Amino acid sequence: MKQASTLFLKITLIVVGGSTLAFCIFAIPSISKGVGTEWPDLAYLKYPILIGGYLTAIPFFIALYQAFKLLTYIDKNTAFSEASVKALKYIKYCGIAMSVLYLAGMPILIQIADADDAPGAVGFGMLFAVAPLVVSVFAAVLQKLLQNAIDIKSENDLIV
Amino acid sequence: MKRGSTIFLQAVIVLIGIVALAVMIRFPLTEGRAVNLDLFSIYSDPFIVYGYAASIPFFVALYQAFKLLGLIGQNRVFSLSSVKALRTIKYCAITQTILIVMAALYIRIFHAQDDDPAGFIAMCIVTTFISIVIATAAAVSEKLLQNAVSIKLENDLTV
Numbered sequence: 001m002k003q004a005s006t007l008f009l010k011i012t013l014i015v016v017g018g019s020t021l022a023f024c025i026f027a028i029p030s031i032s033k034g035v036g037t038e039w040p041d042l043a044y045l046k047y048p049i050l051i052g053g054y055l056t057a058i059p060f061f062i063a064l065y066q067a068f069k070l071l072t073y074i075d076k077n078t079a080f081s082e083a084s085v086k087a088l089k090y091i092k093y094c095g096i097a098m099s100v101l102y103l104a105g106m107p108i109l110i111q112i113a114d115a116d117d118a119p120g121a122v123g124f125g126m127l128f129a130v131a132p133l134v135v136s137v138f139a140a141v142l143q144k145l146l147q148n149a150i151d152i153k154s155e156n157d158l159i160v
Numbered sequence: 161m162k163r164g165s166t167i168f169l170q171a172v173i174v175l176i177g178i179v180a181l182a183v184m185i186r187f188p189l190t191e192g193r194a195v196n197l198d199l200f201s202i203y204s205d206p207f208i209v210y211g212y213a214a215s216i217p218f219f220v221a222l223y224q225a226f227k228l229l230g231l232i233g234q235n236r237v238f239s240l241s242s243v244k245a246l247r248t249i250k251y252c253a254i255t256q257t258i259l260i261v262m263a264a265l266y267i268r269i270f271h272a273q274d275d276d277p278a279g280f281i282a283m284c285i286v287t288t289f290i291s292i293v294i295a296t297a298a299a300v301s302e303k304l305l306q307n308a309v310s311i312k313l314e315n316d317l318t319v
Contacts, residue, residue, distance in 0.1 A: 005296045012293050079304055080311075134172050137165045141229075145237055149308040152238070156315045 006071045013071070017064050020057065028053040039115045045108055052108065056101045063094035063135075080146070080153050088143040095136025102129035166233040170226055177222050184215060207266075214259040221252035221294075238305070238312045246302040253295035260288050 032050040036043040066087040073084045106125055113121035188194060194202045202208075224245045231242045264284035271277045 005300050008296050009293070009300065012296075074300060074304065080308070134169070137168050141165050141169065141232060145232065149238070149311070152308070152312050152315055156311055156318070159315070159318050 003075060006075050010068060010071050013064055013068050017061065020060060020064075024054065024057050035112065039112075042111060042115055045111065048105075048108055052101065052105045056098055056105070059094035059097040059101070063091045063098075066090045066094070080150050082150070085143055085146050085150065088139050088146060092136045092139040092143065095132040095134075095139060098132035099129055099136070102132070163233055166229045170229045170233075173222055173226050173229070177219065180215070180218065184212065207263075210263065214256070214263065217252040217255040217259070221249045221256075224248045224252070238309050240309065243302060243305050243309060246298050246305060250295050250298040250302060253291045253298060257288055257291040257295065260284050260291065264288070 028050060032046050032053070035049060036046045070079075070084055070087045070091075073079050073081065073087070078084070102125065106122075106129065109125040110122055113119060113125075188202050188205070188208050191202075228237075228242055228245045228249075231237050231239065231245070236242070261284070264281055267277045267280055267284075
């Protein structure tokens with residue numbers, strides 16, 4: 001495997017992770033504060049936004065780390081191993097967890113969209129809820145395929 | 161392979177294609193210059209025509225991904241045709257990158273004096289980056305799949 005392409009993908013993961021971290025540090029606290037000052041009757045949403053925001057970040061970072069690990073396995077030519085199947089399994093669970101958390105957070109978003117008279121916000125929320133689900137279905141398919149490839153490979157190793 | 165999950169992903173791809181097509185058809189009508197123009201002149205603007213031409217690799221790549229999912233569903237993924245699909249996706253992503261960069265450069269150099277194309281350029285940078293990532297990911301998967309296919313071939317020959 002060419003090292004350069006996996007290195008590039010690893011750097012991409014780090015950039016994505018870094019920008020998400022910056023979003024968590026700078027944006028989420030100010031969103032949570034801003035909702036209280038902008039719409040005083042929605043001030044009780046302050047802490048749900050803060051907690052929900054950080055809670056969804058956890059599976060995201062775990063999935064990112066697992067993807068990083070997967071790229072490391074590809075680098076070391078050990079992609080066809082149980083370890084990478086496990087990494088994909090974690091990514092699948094993380095995607096499901098994120099979808100559930102975003103769906104659970106929809107009532108918060110609907111209230112804000114109501115107050116702001118911006119129905120588009122709900123659409124964006126749904127997009128954010130569905131995207132991790134797509135990722136987890138994709139991870140599930142890849143996991144099955146990889147399991148398949150491993151079975152073929154081990155059969156091969158036994159014969160030779 | 162569970163058939164349900166690949167069909168779900170195929171449905172997502174079809175949905176993405178339809179949404180992209182709808183946006184592409186709708187968008188020129190909402191521009192400011194479309195107010196005093198008839199339908200033909202709206203769509204015959206060279207840059208809009210370029211936009212439609214540049215979307216071809218995107219749709220080709222979507223179709224190839226759809227095909228790949230079909231092969232996965234039929235348990236025929238470890239075959240040369242799926243390697244070929246991934247290779248086509250890689251080339252499509254590379255072509256798309258070049259086409260987007262060309263559009264960005266054109267707008268950057270020839271935009272009107274009182275116009276600020278910062279938003280357009282920012283979108284171009286983001287989409288260029290996404291295309292490069294997709295090209296790299298497709299290249300890595302192609303290599304891996306090639307690997308698996310040759311293992312399987314060896315296997316089939318031995319038995």
